[in-house]
Amino acid sequence: MRAATLSIVLVTSALLSAQGQYIGVEQRTQIFSEFSRPVEPFHIVGNIHYVGAQNIAAYLFTNPEGHILVDTGTSLMQAQLAGNIEKLGFKPSDIKIMLSSHAHVDHVQGHAYMKRVTGAQVMAVAEDAKALEAGTDVSPIAWEGWEPVKVDRVLRDGDTVTLGATTLRAIWTPGHTPGCTTWTTTVRDTSRSYNVIIPCGVGPNAGPPLIGNRQHPAIVEQSLSTVKKLRAMNPDIILPGHPQQAFAGKIEGMKAGAMPHPLLAAPGAWAKQVANQEANFMKRLEAEKARVSSR
Numbered sequence: 001m002r003a004a005t006l007s008i009v010l011v012t013s014a015l016l017s018a019q020g021q022y023i024g025v026e027q028r029t030q031i032f033s034e035f036s037r038p039v040e041p042f043h044i045v046g047n048i049h050y051v052g053a054q055n056i057a058a059y060l061f062t063n064p065e066g067h068i069l070v071d072t073g074t075s076l077m078q079a080q081l082a083g084n085i086e087k088l089g090f091k092p093s094d095i096k097i098m099l100s101s102h103a104h105v106d107h108v109q110g111h112a113y114m115k116r117v118t119g120a121q122v123m124a125v126a127e128d129a130k131a132l133e134a135g136t137d138v139s140p141i142a143w144e145g146w147e148p149v150k151v152d153r154v155l156r157d158g159d160t161v162t163l164g165a166t167t168l169r170a171i172w173t174p175g176h177t178p179g180c181t182t183w184t185t186t187v188r189d190t191s192r193s194y195n196v197i198i199p200c201g202v203g204p205n206a207g208p209p210l211i212g213n214r215q216h217p218a219i220v221e222q223s224l225s226t227v228k229k230l231r232a233m234n235p236d237i238i239l240p241g242h243p244q245q246a247f248a249g250k251i252e253g254m255k256a257g258a259m260p261h262p263l264l265a266a267p268g269a270w271a272k273q274v275a276n277q278e279a280n281f282m283k284r285l286e287a288e289k290a291r292v293s294s295r
Contacts, residue, residue, distance in 0.1 A: 022141045022207040031056070031106050035242070036076040041084035042255050044263070045194055045237060046187030047166060051084040053077050055244040056106050059198060060085060061185075063164025066096035069120070070168075070183060070198055071241065072110030075146075081110060082117060095120045097163055099170075101200045101241050102177040103131035105144050112147035121152035123161055125172050128179025129154045139177035140208035140216045155181075173230060175202035175223035178216055182230070194236040194261070202226050202281050211288045220285065227278045235270055237263045 035055040052058035061068040135148035157172035180200035202223035250262035
């Protein structure tokens with residue numbers, strides 16, 4: 001499986017109905033092995049650094065006043081996460097704020113550990129804040145959980161998180177999880193500024209039902225609203241939660257400071273991605289409606 005450019009992956013092919021789960025054994029193995037493998041950290045743009053694994057992202061925003069960490073990955077990434085931060089010349093103890101793109105085990109399983117290591121404040125949009133504190137996946141896939149972690153600040157749609165010169169805005173884009181959050185910011189690098197997003201969207205193209213989903217009853221309405229929010233954005237640089245495909249062939253250029261920036265989105269690329277996401281969602285929804293009406 002290759003990661004999609006948006007942070008909306010976790011493509012499912014096996015339904016473990018007895019447990020109410022939609023992640024098969026092969027997918028789980030891939031997430032906790034291949035996706036979690038160590039990679040060397042590197043500078044992306046401005047004050048943003050990649051400190052994650054092979055195909056599970058963790059992004060570090062650095063400031064003299066302290067750092068912001070977005071996503072902590074799986075439990076297998078805990079030691080390497082702190083090590084990657086140190087390799088770049090920063091101290092994990094200087095992380096003051098931890099955020100998340102969405103409450104799935106492959107993005108937040110390291111939260112409790114990193115909170116103990118750093119003493120950072122954990123912040124999350126209300127719907128995912130509940131999941132973080134419960135240690136339970138409340139999304140439609142209802143997958144495995146994580147060690148519960150206290151949320152110090154519960155965010156609302158449009159709230160901002162500021163530390164030093166960094167301001168991140170939380171845009172509530174539910175679908176993949178009830179509290180799925182797209183983070184937006186502007187960073188300055190050399191001679192220009194970039195609109196940067198860490199996106200979260202409507203979810204995979206297969207898996208849990210959209211109609212009558214007891215785990216996430218408003219998934220259809222909220223997903224369609226999310227598409228509208230995403231369509232209104234105009235990012236220069238997209239930082240996905242599963243970046244292997246998006247970063248392929250571009251990491252050395254980022255390390256070398258290549259210009260134009262290797263991750264600079266081509267004109268119309270984001271709009272095309274969102275349109276494809278919407279089309280896939282609607283195709284799936286219409287197929288479900290047809291099955292329901294034929295019963």
